[in-house]
Amino acid sequence: MKRTIGVFDSGIGGLTVVKELVRRFPNLPIIYFGDTARVPYGSKSKEIITKYAIQDTIFLLSKGVEFIVAACNTVSSVCLDKLKATFKVPIIGVIGPACRKAVSVSKNNRVGIIGTVATIKSRAYEKTIKSLNNGIRVFSRACPLFVPLAEEGYIEKDATHTIVSEYLTPILRARVDTVVLGCTHYPLLKPVIRKIIGSEVKLIDSGSCVAEELESVLKNSKSKSANLEIFLSDLSPNFIHLSKKFLGKRVNRVKMIEIERYV
Ligand code: DGL
Numbered sequence: 001m002k003r004t005i006g007v008f009d010s011g012i013g014g015l016t017v018v019k020e021l022v023r024r025f026p027n028l029p030i031i032y033f034g035d036t037a038r039v040p041y042g043s044k045s046k047e048i049i050t051k052y053a054i055q056d057t058i059f060l061l062s063k064g065v066e067f068i069v070a071a072c073n074t075v076s077s078v079c080l081d082k083l084k085a086t087f088k089v090p091i092i093g094v095i096g097p098a099c100r101k102a103v104s105v106s107k108n109n110r111v112g113i114i115g116t117v118a119t120i121k122s123r124a125y126e127k128t129i130k131s132l133n134n135g136i137r138v139f140s141r142a143c144p145l146f147v148p149l150a151e152e153g154y155i156e157k158d159a160t161h162t163i164v165s166e167y168l169t170p171i172l173r174a175r176v177d178t179v180v181l182g183c184t185h186y187p188l189l190k191p192v193i194r195k196i197i198g199s200e201v202k203l204i205d206s207g208s209c210v211a212e213e214l215e216s217v218l219k220n221s222k223s224k225s226a227n228l229e230i231f232l233s234d235l236s237p238n239f240i241h242l243s244k245k246f247l248g249k250r251v252n253r254v255k256m257i258e259i260e261r262y263v
Contacts, residue, residue, distance in 0.1 A: 006065030011039030013184030014071030042116025077124035115182030
């Protein structure tokens with residue numbers, strides 16, 4: 001069986017999820033859409049995020065994908081149910097896999113969640129964790145400055161250390177033993193987050209959790225060529241540079257599409 005996976009995100013942060021998928025399934029054909037013209041989603045309303053996510057899905061379906069990963073934590077938090085109810089194709093988000101992992105690794109039943117404003121406001125992580133284990137206490141924090149810091153490559157800077165520390169201190173004071181990186185961009189900030197939270201606290205990366213859970217679905221996929229096609233709704237001049245950061249390698253060929261046409 002040959003399955004083409006469609007992956008979408010509000011921008012190019014979802015390439016951190018693609019990186020995990022490629023690592024685990026090197027022969028899987030992937031079509032990626034990043035809504036770079038309308039990023040960020042994390043500060044927008046539920047109505048707008050839902051409208052955009054539906055357009056993103058329609059675009060991927062027009063490319064013939066048979067399975068969709070909503071790599072964007074904001075979309076997965078705010079409107080995954082709506083997407084699943086609207087489309088017949090299987091659609092998986094990043095919240096469920098990350099929550100299942102967090103619940104399985106936390107020893108003291110105290111879990112921290114960090115994400116965009118919309119993700120935290122939706123309480124999707126908290127509700128999913130509670131549905132899996134009602135005894136777990138969840139401490140959430142929106143970290144809106146993390147996305148621009150990651151995009152600017154502000155990883156090893158003093159200013160980043162100060163900001164990350166300020167956002168994470170209340171969560172650490174709550175004595176969590178597990179923190180979920182609930183945003184596509186946050187894996188880039190892992191080195192500084194790790195420095196601040198110390199070596200004992202477990203860090204859960206939602207992208208690698210999705211890839212892990214897809215193992216059972218995709219294990220019989222037999223495709224000859226690993227083909228990654230990338231579509232964006234805007235081509236920013238620093239895309240080549242940013243793609244290396246998020247995907248770990250340069251992407252030279254991307255196509256631009258007009259996403260507003262997909263309704
Ligand atoms: N991709 C978004 C997420 O994972 C972060 C960027 C945005 O705000 O759109 O939540």
